[in-house]
Amino acid sequence: MQNPILKVEGLKKYYDIKGGPLGIKVGEVKAVDDVSFSVMEGEILGIVGESGCGKSTTGKSILRLVEPTEGKVVFNDKDITNLNNNEMRKLRRDMQIIFQDPYASLNPRHTVEKIIGEPLLVHGMKSAKERIERIRELLEVVGLSPYHAKRYPHQFSGGQRQRIGIARALANNPKLVICDEPVSALDVSIQSQILNLMEKLKDEFNLTYIFIAHDLSVVKHISDRIGVMYLGRMVELTNKDSLYDNPKHPYTQALLSAVPLPDPDLRRDRIILKGDVPSPANPPSGCAFHTRCPYASDICKEVRPEFKSVEDNHFVACHLYG
Amino acid sequence: MKRHERKPKDTEQPLTNPINREEPADEEQLEAISSWRDTFRRLRKNRFAVAGLIIIIFFLILGLVAPLLTSYSFQEQNLANRLQPPSGEHWMGTDDLGRDIFTRIAYGARVSLQVGFFAVTGALVFGTLLGIIAGYFGRWVDMIISRVFDILLAFPSILLAIAIVAILGASLQNALIAIAIINIPIFGRIVRSRVISLREEEYIMAARAQGMKNGRIIFRHILPNSITPIIVQSTLGFGTAILEAAALGFLGLGAQPPTPEWGQMLASSREFIQLAPWTLLMPGLSIMLVVLGFNLIGDGLRDILDPKMRN
Structure with a gap:
C-alpha cells in the first residue's frame, strides 16, 4: 500500500474581523474550520465545493502561503507547520x-x-x-x-x-x-x-x-479520491466512484444532482437546496449544513457531526450515518 | 461533456502542436507592452509634455554651456554699471552690484537643476526604501514608519525645511538635505500603497511559493512593478524641490551670496522692484519656467504611464 505523502490534521484558518476606530477584533471568518485528510503518494485528490467554501485557503495553508491558525500539516513524515522561513523555503x-x-x-x-x-x-x-x-x-x-x-x-x-x-x-x-x-x-x-x-x-x-476545483465533471475526470467541502469543513471524502455512485452526505447528493446530464431526454430528480450558504463569519451551530439540509433533525442543530469512516475509505460528517 | 471521454492517446495531438490550437495573444495585448520606446513615442504625442521637455532641455543646455555664452563672470562686481536695463551688452541687464543678470541666470540653472537632482534622488532612495519596508512587512513596522511620515507631512513643508536648515545651518547643501527630508514621506507613501496592493498579487504569492527570499521578492518583483508612480513623482518632485530651494534661498537660508541661486537673486534685488524690475523678473521667470516644465512632463508621464488612460 502507498504511503501518505501529506497528512493534514485539524487545519484551521480564521481571519479576524476588525472593527471600530481601534481595530479591535469583533469576530472571525472561519475560512477553513477543522479539516483533516491525507494524500497518498501518486494519487490525485480532488477537492470540490462552492466558491467561498475554503478550498483555496486549504491549499494555500498547506503550503503556508497563508499561515494556518491551527492544525498540523505533515509532509513526508515531517511536521512543517512550525518550520522557520529558511527551512520552509528549502521545502518548497x-x-x-x-x-x-x-x-x-x-x-x-x-x-x-x-x-x-x-x-x-x-x-x-x-x-x-x-x-x-x-x-x-x-x-x-x-x-x-x-x-x-x-x-x-x-x-x-x-x-x-x-x-x-x-x-x-x-x-x-x-x-x-x-x-x-x-x-x-x-x-x-x-x-x-x-x-x-x-x-x-x-x-x-x-x-x-491535490486538485482543487468547483467543476464537478473536471474533478471526476481527473481525481482518484474526492473530498467535498462546505463552509470551511470537509463533509465527505471517498473514492471517485463511490462518491459519484453512492453519495452519502445530503450536500454531496444535492451537489451531484446539479450536474447537467449530456442527454436531453434523461430526466433526474434535482435536489434544490433552499436559501444561501450561511456566512462563514457566523456559521450555524452543530452541522454547518443543517439550515439547508432536507433531512435535518434536532441533533444536527446542536452537535457538530464527527468526520468519520462509515464504509471502507468513505468518510462522512453527518448524523444520518451515526 | 466530450472532453471527458477523450482518452489519453488523443493528448499527443494537441501537445505536439499546441501553439496553433490556441488562439494567439490578441493585438490589443501586444499593444500594451510598456517599453521605454513605447513610452517615449506616446510622450511625443502629448504636446504639453513636449513643451515641458523643451523647457527643461533649454535650461539644461543653458547651465551646461554657461561659460561659453557669456564673457562676464557671475560674481565679478562692476559698480559703475549698476542696475543697467537690458541692452545688447547685458541681455538681461545688470543687478545692484553691476553683475550681468544673464550670466547669473545661466550659472543659476546649474545650481537649481543640481538641487533638484540631488534632493529628488535623496528623497527617492530613502522614501522608496522606507515605503517598501512599511508596505511589505506591515504590522508594527508599517505603523511606526507611517506615523513618522504623517508627522512630517503634518508640517507645512517649507516650515519644516526652515526648521531643519535652522538646526543644520544655512547653506545650499543643508537646504538640499532639508528638501530631501521633507520629500521623503511623499515618495514613501506612494511606494507603500503600491507595495501593499502588489503584495496581494498572485505572482508575488507565486514567488513566495517558489521559495524566494524576501529580498529577491522585493527587488526583483515588487520594485520593478512599482517604478511607474516613482518616475512620475520624481519628475513632479524635481519642480517642487527647485521651488523650495528658491524659497529657502529667498529667505537667506539656502545658497549664500555670491552663489547665483535664483531665489537668492530675487531676495537681494527685492528693493529695486520699481527702479529696475528686470532684476526680479528674470530670476522669477526662470523659476516659473523650470517648475512649469517639470510639472508638464510629470503630468504627461502620469497620463501616459497610467494603463487606464491607454486606448
Whole structure:
C-alpha cells in the first residue's frame, strides 16, 4: 500500500474581523474550520465545493502561503507547520502550486525564461547554461517551444500561460503539486488540453496532486479520491466512484444532482437546496449544513457531526450515518 | 461533456502542436507592452509634455554651456554699471552690484537643476526604501514608519525645511538635505500603497511559493512593478524641490551670496522692484519656467504611464 505523502490534521484558518476606530477584533471568518485528510503518494485528490467554501485557503495553508491558525500539516513524515522561513523555503522545492488565474500569477515584467529559471536559481542551480538547458526541457515538456523563452506573459494566450505556470511549478521536480483551480479560468476547449497535460506529467514525473476545483465533471475526470467541502469543513471524502455512485452526505447528493446530464431526454430528480450558504463569519451551530439540509433533525442543530469512516475509505460528517 | 471521454492517446495531438490550437495573444495585448520606446513615442504625442521637455532641455543646455555664452563672470562686481536695463551688452541687464543678470541666470540653472537632482534622488532612495519596508512587512513596522511620515507631512513643508536648515545651518547643501527630508514621506507613501496592493498579487504569492527570499521578492518583483508612480513623482518632485530651494534661498537660508541661486537673486534685488524690475523678473521667470516644465512632463508621464488612460 502507498504511503501518505501529506497528512493534514485539524487545519484551521480564521481571519479576524476588525472593527471600530481601534481595530479591535469583533469576530472571525472561519475560512477553513477543522479539516483533516491525507494524500497518498501518486494519487490525485480532488477537492470540490462552492466558491467561498475554503478550498483555496486549504491549499494555500498547506503550503503556508497563508499561515494556518491551527492544525498540523505533515509532509513526508515531517511536521512543517512550525518550520522557520529558511527551512520552509528549502521545502518548497518539493511542494509546488499551480494557480487559478494564469493572467495574475505570472510577473508581467519577466520573460518566460526568467519566470521558469528563477525557481531553479533560488534552489541552487547557479550555472546559467544549465538553467537554459533545463528551461528548454521544461518548455518542451509542457508543450511550448524553446523559442518562447524570450517572450513576455502577455504575448501568450490563457492556455499557454497556464502551461508556463505548470513549467514553473515543475522546475525543481516537486513531489506534491497543489493545483488551485488550474483550469477554471480557461476556455472549455483549452481545459481538456491542460487537464490531459497534467495527467501526462503526473505519470511522467511521479507527481501527487491535490486538485482543487468547483467543476464537478473536471474533478471526476481527473481525481482518484474526492473530498467535498462546505463552509470551511470537509463533509465527505471517498473514492471517485463511490462518491459519484453512492453519495452519502445530503450536500454531496444535492451537489451531484446539479450536474447537467449530456442527454436531453434523461430526466433526474434535482435536489434544490433552499436559501444561501450561511456566512462563514457566523456559521450555524452543530452541522454547518443543517439550515439547508432536507433531512435535518434536532441533533444536527446542536452537535457538530464527527468526520468519520462509515464504509471502507468513505468518510462522512453527518448524523444520518451515526 | 466530450472532453471527458477523450482518452489519453488523443493528448499527443494537441501537445505536439499546441501553439496553433490556441488562439494567439490578441493585438490589443501586444499593444500594451510598456517599453521605454513605447513610452517615449506616446510622450511625443502629448504636446504639453513636449513643451515641458523643451523647457527643461533649454535650461539644461543653458547651465551646461554657461561659460561659453557669456564673457562676464557671475560674481565679478562692476559698480559703475549698476542696475543697467537690458541692452545688447547685458541681455538681461545688470543687478545692484553691476553683475550681468544673464550670466547669473545661466550659472543659476546649474545650481537649481543640481538641487533638484540631488534632493529628488535623496528623497527617492530613502522614501522608496522606507515605503517598501512599511508596505511589505506591515504590522508594527508599517505603523511606526507611517506615523513618522504623517508627522512630517503634518508640517507645512517649507516650515519644516526652515526648521531643519535652522538646526543644520544655512547653506545650499543643508537646504538640499532639508528638501530631501521633507520629500521623503511623499515618495514613501506612494511606494507603500503600491507595495501593499502588489503584495496581494498572485505572482508575488507565486514567488513566495517558489521559495524566494524576501529580498529577491522585493527587488526583483515588487520594485520593478512599482517604478511607474516613482518616475512620475520624481519628475513632479524635481519642480517642487527647485521651488523650495528658491524659497529657502529667498529667505537667506539656502545658497549664500555670491552663489547665483535664483531665489537668492530675487531676495537681494527685492528693493529695486520699481527702479529696475528686470532684476526680479528674470530670476522669477526662470523659476516659473523650470517648475512649469517639470510639472508638464510629470503630468504627461502620469497620463501616459497610467494603463487606464491607454486606448
